[in-house]
Amino acid sequence: GAGTGAVVGKLGGRERGVKGGIGSAVITLSTGQTVAAAVAVNAVGGIWDYTKGQILAGPRKAGGGFDDSVELLLQGGANAEAGPVNTTIGLVATDAWITKEDANYLARISHDGLALAIRPCHTDRDGDTMFAMATGHNQSTVDLTALGAAAVEVTAQAVLRAVRLATGLGGIPSVSELGA
Structure with a gap:
């Protein structure tokens, strides 16, 4: 199913990655309107816990812990597959009464949530896409x-949850199995 083969932190090569998956989050605004996101996280980049200011998942180091994917890229140590093997795809949904243009805005701004939680995000090796509906x-x-602010937040939260709740598969461990 969706997310089964998802791996994140592949800038050190897939074999050093960590299990990705499916995550969701929801926020209820003071108006009673809800905004939710569901994402399948299969990013070439690592996962940044923006709430704690630290790496949640990335290319695994031999002695434990994670490399910073951005630093790997900047220092020339990146080794990731290009093409359609890396994609984070998701949906932002609300029960609010909005126009088609408003929904397009929510889809666009939700990419900020991806960028909060995935480092680097939107690379030429990714096919990141977000949709919106109301x-x-x-x-x-x-x-x-x-x-829009809620769309950004639920998208970022959903990315973190996808990685935190993943279960290792096919020799790729999850962050929970690594004790991260």
Whole structure:
């Protein structure tokens, strides 16, 4: 199924990566409107826990811990497959009554959530894509800025949850198995 073969932190090569997967998160605004995200995380970059200011997952070091994917890239130590083998794809959904243009805005701004939690993000080796939808069930007055901020936050939270809740598979360990 979706996320089964997902691996993150592949800038040191897939064999040094950590298990990715599917994650979700939801926020309820003061208006009662909800914003949720679901993502399948299979990024070439490492995962940055922006809430703690530290690496959650990345290329595994031989003695334990993780390399910083950005530093690997900048120092010329990156070795990752190019092409369609790396993609983070997701959906941001809200029950707010919004226009098609507003939904496009939520899809665009949710990429900021990917960039909060994936380092580096949107590389030429990734095919990162976010979609947005709205049910329109909650017709409270829309604050698009608040919806956008929530879209960023739930997207970033969903990325972290995808990696934290993953289970190792096929010789690729999860962060929980590594004690990270």
